[in-house]
Amino acid sequence: MASAIDPAIPTLRPARVHEVTGPGAVVFALCQAAGLKGPVLWLTPDHWPEALFPTGVARLLPPGRLITATAPSEVELLWAVEEGLRSGAVGLVVARLDRPLGLTAGRRLQLAAESGRVTGLMIVREGAGSPAAETRWTCTPEAAEDSTRMRWSRIKNKKGTCGEWQVSLHGTSHSVTVVSATGQRAVAAREGG
Amino acid sequence: MLRAGNRDHLHCLNPAAEARGLQRGLALADARAFCPDLVTRPADLAAEAGFLRALCRWMERYAPFVAREGADGLVADITGVAHLFGGEAALRADLTARLARAGLTVTAGIAGTRGAAHALARHGGGIAAAGAEGAALRPLPVSALRLDHDTVEGLGRLGLKRIGDLMGLPRGPVARRFGQGVFLRLDQALGASAEPLSPDRAEPHFGVRMALPEPIGLLRDVEAGLLRLLVRLCAALARHEAGARRLRLEMRRVDSSDAVVEIGLARPMRDPQRILALFRKGIDEVDSGFGIERLRLTAPLVEPLPPEQYGRPRPAGDEPLADLVTRLGNRLGFGRIRVFHPEDSHIPERSFSSRPFASLSAATAQPGAPWPVGAERPVTIFAPEPVFPAPEIAEGPVTPPARFVWRRMQMATARATGPERIAPEWWSDDPAWRGGLRDYWKVETRQGRRLWMFHTPQAPGWHVQGEFA
Structure with missing residues (x-):
């Protein structure tokens, strides 16, 4: 697959559960999945209206690596996340959560991720983060000359600093790059954590 | 009683009813007129066919080639096996006695040809020595020849009621009137033309059971028992190069109630330890009551699983993934765990399909397969x-x-x-x-x-x- 991920792209600490919010969260999750090995378990609640579009996903990640599952309730969804993390059979577990995760549930998922050596990424609503998350990211697309520009900011980090990255997705070369800082740009790309 | 079209008629009756002069095929209204206190039940043809299949499997104790004959008969090729039971008469006696002990009324006929055996079995039974089929069949009615109803009636109108009447007739005129079928059946019964027997290849049955001397109730004991059953079942699966897709464990409690645990598997498999791990959650939820005294494990759904050569490159981590999907599928439903597959359509919503993971075999699942990338599309x-x-x-x-x-x-x-x-x-x-x-x-x-x-x-x-x- 012609998908190439810039090594300068910030990656998630392995075997931990992270959170991401914002309109660009799906792309963030797909970029992270592309950098990891193994199948990706993608969990959504039954009633979620938006679905992944594999033809568009193919630019970032071979859609064959995705295993999607839907859960009828919040409890079933979290159970499935824990099973996926604990099994060690997948590279990344992505789940879309409707409500903020409690401390107990969040802690339980962290322990499952540690025991299965699998990374977890929860797509949460804005401002609905859990205190147990290892890092939290906000991803927003930005209007720029480049029509794929996104801002990824790490707004919480348990073992490091926060930071902000400008990321571009190149449609022709199917690659994701961190855009170098220029003098004019208000937010420069900083390496953090 | 069986309903055919708009008419109820007698399908099967017991000796008491036969003694009152009723017979098969009689309309129910007529039968009630003969015998006002007749007790009837609706016929269950599916259950009858199932029972006949089971009986067919049992019959393999006598002969290797056993087939069903019509809706109510079995035919076995006992060439070369009769001496194992002490001769044809002893075999027939043994068969009748065993089935009578099981509560069945049977008539059995043994003859050198399939047609003659059929005729004998349906008209009183008996044994026709090899070469003497003609003498044995002579007094039997023409209907014994497996002819259709109209032909039998037509022959009857001509006065040809017994098989013996047909034997000496010139063939041309009869064949012109009733077709070649009449003499074909006669020749088959007399051995003049050959008729092969095609046995029902018995479907392998994947089921094992275990009766316990003492009732058990501990989770550990049930697991130990289940493991022993699984080892036997998996050995049977390996013999047939099959893997189970669905497994059903029935636990009979001492009060004769059943606890059932059924699991589906994302991929066909026959590894006892891996299957045991997948059963664990289901068994844990079972109430053992006063104890379990019998375990029965069946595989209602199997798929071919040929042995594989060592060192064949296979997707890494496929087995843990199948186990994970099995666990998720048993709780969420296998239809909810899906993978994407490209489709040939320019309509965005139809350019892909998502199929249940479990419907793909390990060979067809291609996680890294390239996806057709055309114009820019949203995620x-x-x-x-x-x-x-x-x-x-x-x-x-x-x-x-x-x-x-x-x-x-x-x-x-x-x-x-x-x-x-x-x-x-x-x-x-x-x-x-x-x-x-x-x-x-x-x-x-x-x-x-x-x-x-x-x-x-x-x-x-x-x-x-x-x-x-």
């Missing part, structure tokens, strides 16, 4: 959502609105790429595409969001259908 897709306000109808080429409201958010268009015209597939009537042609645009907004919007020229209006990175 998420949803049902088209209209934007407000609806545009005024303008002359000239249509471009996306400069300002619009989507999901209660004010959006301003910064850049728009398009249009890409997609026409509905004329050969399929998709309700979502009744609006006609769509002109798709990638609209980058000043707010940052990049939307996949379309305009329908035939019913002017703008919709959002997806979101780009």
Whole structure:
């Protein structure tokens, strides 16, 4: 697959559960999945209206690596996340959560991720983060000359600093790059954590 | 009693009813007139066929080739096996005695040809020595020859009631009137023309059971018992190069009630330890009551699973993944765990399908397979959502609105790429595409969001259908 991920792209600490919010969260999750090995378990609640579009996903990640599952309730969804993390059979577990995760549930998922050596990424609503998350990211697309520009900011980090990255997705070369800082740009790309 | 068309008739009756002069095929109303206190039950043909199949399997204790004969008979080729039971008469006596002990009324006939055996079995039974079929069949009615009802009636009208009447007749005139079938059946019964027996290849049955001397109740004990059953079942599966897709464990409690645990498997498998691990959750939830005294394990659904050569490259981590999908599927339902598959269609919603993971075999699942990449497409897709306000109808080429409201958010268009015209597939009537042609645009907004919007020229209006990175 012609998908190439810039090594300068910030990656998630392995075997931990992270959170991401914002309109660009799906792309963030797909970029992270592309950098990891193994199948990706993608969990959504039954009633979620938006679905992944594999033809568009193919630019970032071979859609064959995705295993999607839907859960009828919040409890079933979290159970499935824990099973996926604990099994060690997948590279990344992505789940879309409707409500903020409690401390107990969040802690339980962290322990499952540690025991299965699998990374977890929860797509949460804005401002609905859990205190147990290892890092939290906000991803927003930005209007720029480049029509794929996104801002990824790490707004919480348990073992490091926060930071902000400008990321571009190149449609022709199917690659994701961190855009170098220029003098004019208000937010420069900083390496953090 | 069996209902055929609009008419109920007798399908099967007991000796007491036969003694009163009733017979098979009699209309129920007539039968009631003969015998007002007749007790009837509806016939269950499926259950009868199932029982006959089971009996067919049992019959393999006598001969290797056993087949069903009609809806109510079995035929076995006992060539060369009769001496094992002490001769043909002893075999027949043994068979009748065993079935009588099971509560069945049977008549059995043994003859050198299939046709003669059929005739004998249905008309009192008996043994016809090899070469003496003619003498044995002579007094039997013509219907014993497996002829259809009309032919038998026609022959009867000519006075040909016994097989013996047919034997000496010139063949031409009879064949011209009733077809070659009459003499074909006669020749088959007399051994003049050959008739092979094609046995029902008995479906291998995957089931094992275990009776316990003492009732058990501990989880550990049930697991130990289940493991022993699994080892035996998996050995049987390995012999037939099959793997189980569904397993059913029935636990009979001492009070004769059953506890059932059924699991589905994402991939066919026959590894006792792995299956045991998948059963663990189900067994844990079972109430053992006063104790379990019998275990029965069956595999109602099996799939071929040929042995594999060592060192064959296979997707790494496939087995843990199958186990994970099995666990998820047993709780969420196997239909919910899906994978994407490309489809050949230019309609966005139809350019892919998602299929249940469990419906793909390990060989067809290709996690790294390349996906056809065409024009730029969004990463998420949803049902088209209209934007407000609806545009005024303008002359000239249509471009996306400069300002619009989507999901209660004010959006301003910064850049728009398009249009890409997609026409509905004329050969399929998709309700979502009744609006006609769509002109798709990638609209980058000043707010940052990049939307996949379309305009329908035939019913002017703008919709959002997806979101780009």
